[in-house]
Amino acid sequence: MRYGMVIDLKRCISCYACQVACKSENATPPAVLYAWAFREEQGEYPHARQVYLPMLCNHCDEPSCVDVCPTGATHKRDEDGIVVIDADKCVGCRACMTACPYHARYYLDHIRGYYPGEGLTPYEQVGYERHNTGTVEKCNFCLDRLGQGKEPACVANCPTVARTFGDLDDPQSEVSLLIHRDAGYQLLPELGNNPSVYYLPAERLPKEFR
Amino acid sequence: MNRSTLILYSDLEAVYRPERVWAEGRAVALVLAHFLSGAGAGAWLLGLLLDLRLVLAFGLAAVILGGIVHLAFLGHPERAWKMMMRPQSSWISRGLWSMVVFIPTAALYLAGAYGAWSTSSAFSIVMLVLSLLGMAGIFLYKGFVYAVSRAVPLWHSPLLPVTYIAIGLRGGAALALIGLAFVAPDTESHAGQTWWLAATAAMIFLFVLELAMGRSESTISRSLATLRQGSLAWIFFVGVVLLGIIIPAGLVIASYAASIGVAGLIVAGIASLVGDFAYKYCMNTAGTYVPLLQARAY
Ligand code: SF4
Ligand code: SF4
Numbered sequence: 001m002r003y004g005m006v007i008d009l010k011r012c013i014s015c016y017a018c019q020v021a022c023k024s025e026n027a028t029p030p031a032v033l034y035a036w037a038f039r040e041e042q043g044e045y046p047h048a049r050q051v052y053l054p055m056l057c058n059h060c061d062e063p064s065c066v067d068v069c070p071t072g073a074t075h076k077r078d079e080d081g082i083v084v085i086d087a088d089k090c091v092g093c094r095a096c097m098t099a100c101p102y103h104a105r106y107y108l109d110h111i112r113g114y115y116p117g118e119g120l121t122p123y124e125q126v127g128y129e130r131h132n133t134g135t136v137e138k139c140n141f142c143l144d145r146l147g148q149g150k151e152p153a154c155v156a157n158c159p160t161v162a163r164t165f166g167d168l169d170d171p172q173s174e175v176s177l178l179i180h181r182d183a184g185y186q187l188l189p190e191l192g193n194n195p196s197v198y199y200l201p202a203e204r205l206p207k208e209f210r
Numbered sequence: 211m212n213r214s215t216l217i218l219y220s221d222l223e224a225v226y227r228p229e230r231v232w233a234e235g236r237a238v239a240l241v242l243a244h245f246l247s248g249a250g251a252g253a254w255l256l257g258l259l260l261d262l263r264l265v266l267a268f269g270l271a272a273v274i275l276g277g278i279v280h281l282a283f284l285g286h287p288e289r290a291w292k293m294m295m296r297p298q299s300s301w302i303s304r305g306l307w308s309m310v311v312f313i314p315t316a317a318l319y320l321a322g323a324y325g326a327w328s329t330s331s332a333f334s335i336v337m338l339v340l341s342l343l344g345m346a347g348i349f350l351y352k353g354f355v356y357a358v359s360r361a362v363p364l365w366h367s368p369l370l371p372v373t374y375i376a377i378g379l380r381g382g383a384a385l386a387l388i389g390l391a392f393v394a395p396d397t398e399s400h401a402g403q404t405w406w407l408a409a410t411a412a413m414i415f416l417f418v419l420e421l422a423m424g425r426s427e428s429t430i431s432r433s434l435a436t437l438r439q440g441s442l443a444w445i446f447f448v449g450v451v452l453l454g455i456i457i458p459a460g461l462v463i464a465s466y467a468a469s470i471g472v473a474g475l476i477v478a479g480i481a482s483l484v485g486d487f488a489y490k491y492c493m494n495t496a497g498t499y500v501p502l503l504q505a506r507a508y
Binding site: 030031033036038039040051053055064066067068069070071072073089090091092093094095097098099100101102103107108109112116133134135136187188191192193 | 212214215217218221222223225227229231232283284285286287289290292293294295296299300301302303306355356358359360361362365497499500502503
């Protein structure tokens with residue numbers, strides 16, 4: 001089994017619901033975003049437009065972060081292909097961050113609250129217990145939720161149903177069918193990471209290319 | 211909003227996102243560590259070739275210091291030993307193994323060189339061979355630690371490991387010049403100077419070749435622009451070019467005609483070392499990620 005995600009850019013309205021859902025699910029501190037939206041302005045008036053690209057760890061099949069990790073803290077799970085970090089093994093060398101082309105990783109130098117000078121809120125006090133300073137962290141496809149039979153929080157909370165989650169190894173899964181039918185593509189495939197996150201183009205392709 | 215959040219948000223919207231984790235804040239310790247261990251490995255080789263015990267001692271001290279400084283960069287230095295766990299894939303692991311082999315064996319060989327036992331004894335020879343293996347690993351690993359980053363084209367070059375070996379040799383030659391200032395400032399031999407010139411020529415050639423090969427790549431051009439006219443320009447031109455190359459080259463070349471004395475050798479050596487540190491700092495800081503939206507995100 002290889003878990004993966006398909007993000008349909010035709011449906012994404014860049015509302016940041018995924019980002020907020022991820023933040024509240026994982027209680028990530030300020031300046032840590034496991035899920036976020038990359039935004040770029042392209043072209044010039046009158047042909048200017050904004051491009052949105054929701055991002056997260058791509059749980060690559062050939063993860064460059066795993067190869068460079070000197071401790072084995074970062075590893076890919078055999079059972080489902082999810083790339084995880086063992087915080088107890090991580091030394092905070094940050095090699096994995098320089099190796100990740102998708103900017104999916106964050107180094108937590110110290111825990112800060114969202115309200116400077118006012119201490120941590122009760123939510124932060126509980127949520128931050130899951131975070132380890134001096135280590136690197138990232139999205140884990142909401143492993144806890146998967147264990148409960150739920151989808152990752154960003155998928156479950158996307159109001160336009162732009163995200164689909166499933167098994168890329170199963171040719172009949174919804175993710176596989178979407179990739180096949182709508183010409184799903186990976187980001188920076190030339191780097192050889194073989195990401196497990198696919199995007200469906202924001203513009204409908206002419207029939208002959210579908 | 212605090213500074214790190216502001217930086218993150220500006221990075222999230224940057225088409226060419228700068229590499230920061232090995233360039234900013236405490237990362238200066240990482241740059242220093244890589245610089246010190248590289249120069250230390252170079253000094254070990256030069257100390258052996260020039261038969262200068264003091265330079266061997268400099269080399270060992272620089273590698274040990276590099277290891278200690280490296281710890282200052284880690285989030286969990288007390289777990290540093292765990293970095294030896296993945297030599298099959300990680301160049302950091304290989305580098306740490308190299309240092310672990312180098313430091314004790316070099317120390318024992320050096321003890322022999324200072325008279326504790328004969329350097330021609332079987333024990334000393336074994337220590338020497340092991341120290342050379344460790345030294346080779348230290349020379350090699352640094353460049354590869356960067357070169358494996360496919361996401362940062364400035365680093366992802368087959369020439370980078372070779373360039374870092376040349377810089378290690380240059381650092382070793384600079385330490386040899388300083389060593390010569392203490393033990394034989396007026397020696398007729400210019401072997402130390404010749405090594406310095408050769409390593410410097412190799413470094414410049416490899417750097418220029420690397421740039422020529424990557425010039426057409428848009429991310430590398432971006433990195434080069436920060437070296438040429440961006441925030442790093444003065445460190446590059448003053449630190450690398452003036453201090454690291456022009457000043458020591460002038461002194462070293464002059465030393466062939468007449469003695470430049472203790473002060474001249476020390477100034478040349480220190481200026482060259484400062485230049486090497488500046489070079490590594492510039493290379494780390496100029497690193498830029500491949501743009502995410504390069505292809506067909508829309
Ligand atoms: S996106 Fe980055 S962090 Fe995630 S698996 Fe791929 S290389 Fe590793
Ligand atoms: S920071 Fe942690 S997870 Fe990343 S490479 Fe270093 S030890 Fe591995």
